[in-house]
Amino acid sequence: xxxxxxxxxxxxxxxxxxxxxxxxxxxxxxxxxxxxxxxxxxxxxxxxxxxxxxxxxxxxxxxxxxxxxxxxxxxxxxxxxxxxxxxxxxxxxxxxxxxxxxxxxxxxxxxxxxxxxxxxxxxxxxxxxxxxxxxxxxxxxxxxxxxxxxxxxxxxxxxxxxxx
Numbered sequence: 250x251x252x253x254x255x256x257x258x259x260x261x262x263x264x265x266x267x268x269x270x271x272x273x274x275x276x277x278x279x280x281x282x283x284x285x286x287x288x289x290x291x292x293x294x295x296x297x298x299x300x301x302x303x304x305x306x307x308x309x310x311x312x313x314x315x316x317x318x319x320x321x322x323x324x325x326x327x328x329x330x331x332x333x334x335x336x337x338x339x340x341x342x343x344x345x346x347x348x349x350x351x352x353x354x355x356x357x358x359x360x361x362x363x364x365x366x367x368x369x370x371x372x373x374x375x376x377x378x379x380x381x382x383x384x385x386x387x388x389x390x391x392x393x394x395x396x397x398x399x400x401x402x403x404x405x406x407x408x409x410x411x412x413x
Contacts, residue, residue, distance in 0.1 A: 259290015259351035326370035
């Protein structure tokens with residue numbers, strides 16, 4: 250999936266947390282959470298040379314490359330999500346939840362990609378949820394449709410919380 254799709258998924262994840270935590274959407278807290286969600290949704294691609302996250306976090310990306318970490322392996326695993334959770338535990342509760350939810354959205358939607366992810370890294374074998382002929386190709390029209398659905402959902406979530 251492309252960065253913009255992962256960012257949209259991170260946005261939706263952040264909004265779900267904001268609703269669950271009963272934070273008003275028109276607040277600085279929510280604004281920060283939404284920004285964090287959009288960024289954290291793309292963070293797992295730090296393992297992909299040439300990606301925006303690999304460029305922004307070059308020292309980490311270079312270290313992963315030196316260690317031989319391949320794309321959609323370690324940084325897309327449940328173990329790494331747990332490690333992020335441990336490292337992020339000092340954050341305020343809202344931002345901790347948003348970081349974990351948005352980061353986890355990345356491997357979750359990559360499970361629908363034709364290449365799958367090594368979800369149980371360090372165990373070998375990539376997992377995908379759809380057969381290859383139904384899977385969402387990176388940059389495909391189906392991915393564009395998925396992104397538009399996510400963006401539509403991101404508009405619906407705040408408005409669905411308004412009580413008249």
